[in-house]
Amino acid sequence: MAILGIDLGTTNSLACVWKDGRPELVKNSLGELLTPSVVCLDEEGNLTVGAVAREQLITAPENTAAAFKRWMGTQKTFTLGEKTFTPPELSALVLEKLRRDAEAALGEEVTEAVISVPAYFNDNQRSATKLAAQLAGLKTERIINEPSAAALAYRLASGEEDACLIIFDFGGGTLDVSVVECFENVIEITAIAGDNRLGGNDIDEAIARYFCAYNGIPQNVLSAEQQAMLLRQAERCKCALSWSAMSVMVLPGPDGTTYNLTLTRDLLAKLCEELFGRMKKVLARAIRDSGRGIGEIDHVILVGGSSKLAVLPDFLGSLFGKPPLMLDDPDTIVARGVGICAGIKERKGEIRDIVMTDVCPFTLGTSVVDNDKDQNPHMAVMIERNSVLPISRSDRFYTTRDNQEKIRVDILQGEEYYAKDNLKLGEVVITVPPEPAGKQWVKTTFTYDINGVLQVDVENTSTARKKTAYVVNPSLHLSEEELERKLQELAAIRRELTQSEEEQLLLATAERIFAESTGRLREAVGKVLTAYRGALEDQSPSRRHRARKWMKEQLDTLEKYQDSGVFDPEIPDSWEDDGR
Ligand code: AMP
16 A cells, blocks of 8 residues: 655645655646645535635635645634634645545555655644644654655755755745755754745745836835736746746736836846845855855755746855756655655665654753843753754753742743743742852753653752753744733833834844854854843943944944854943043
8 A cells, every 4th residue: 555745835735656666746636746735615515625725715715725834733723614624624634635636546545644844843833744644534654854855855866875955945935945964874954944934925026016116106006906916927927037038017007008017037136136135144044053164065956936936046056156956846856755755664675764863943941140230031042953853961050149049940942032032831940958149050951852852850969859841842833822922022022112223223133143143153142132231221321322332343243254153252341431
């Protein structure tokens, strides 16, 4: 009995099986490879899934659900007609269609699947995917990361076993970059980075904005329909440039006139400049986190619909000094990789088993106060994002008050500088003998295993007391109530802000750079942030002015050298005028 490999995508899903020594994509009931991940249930109770439902997305949006993959692992529900669905239930309907269509195409029953998920999916999201499979009548023992699947497909197609790859997955709404190292029978993801607001849609919008500016159309005079039409035209012309040198956009104007724009590759490249800048940052972050240099990357593999963008090969080619590789169709690479994985699972003799390792996609840490001037606890990093799993790290934390009787170790997840801005997963509280501040300490160990289980051990050696906490599902997502509460908290924080806009911007920029950096650079940025936050407690305008000037200099240096990872700031002892 065949095991079905499934790429369960946000926009489209695909199925693939291992057959005659190679992966073979399976066509759906319409004879197509791609099945849109869309579900519609009309008032009469008629259920449609796939291409038909995608049409109904426009005609009956209130009865149709799409892009529910983004909500896997959360509490969100979708109401279609009179029924309410969870994201795993909707995914199950897509999986069930893939299963039935595959059974018809293969002429045999299918009861087991291997499914791919984004590398950044946490345990909750993976469990939700398994639940969806279960609801669709599919046993799923193996979940594979999408970049690992793409790397598997590349290995089989190229015959190259040892390579350091960048999997560049550029879709409609997101960019996911992974550094994947392949050697012998191991596929190891060594770093992931992404931007979930950078996709093909942003290019369509940039083209539409330029169209309006070029024709002197104020953005706000277009009706919703005209805007939608303009965006569709922009997308069509963008895609057409993949095979023709130019394409023309035409929009009806007032009194029978028309607005026009001729789109060329040069113009498209110009309109993509800002997006390319952001792409460069994501790439730089992934490469830096992987510990490799740009020259050590053997190939950039293109994945996802937007990687067909006509001007992308030139941009990536000039960045890496070699053109990126597109294996057949970038929409099907992940599915083919999952098909290979299904073959491995079937223990087909012609492919040997592969060991796939994973990384922790987020930073884990605890909160500390280590500065008299800034009493707001900040994040002390224990496990840096993109650490290869399993991993274990220890550190000591000391009492900060005389006669302190308890030490509380918060368990936090996130990339923000201040503890309160990260997600709290739990805490461990331990009693210590009352003594002067800084005398007593606890040894704290964070261990994160391959199954996404985080164990935190806290030990006070003077009393030999030890406590352990397990956090099984470190979730990146908040429930709706938690989200509401967070939003209200944020609104309250905003009202409390007394600093000038410039000071807010300096702080926010530094916090962003802190979130983007790792290792010693992150530590250095943390020091600068703490020093500046301390300066903001000061009421003297001249001292604040000097601190602002200093902070601006630090940020300028940082923006320049962030990519090299070298930054060694000198923290001033005071903000008094010393003639600088
Ligand atoms: P995906 O989410 O991977 O299905 O990607 C969908 C995105 O790919 C949409 O934004 C499309 O506009 C984009 N796309 C598809 N074909 C092309 C093409 N030839 N050139 C540029 N973008 C494309």
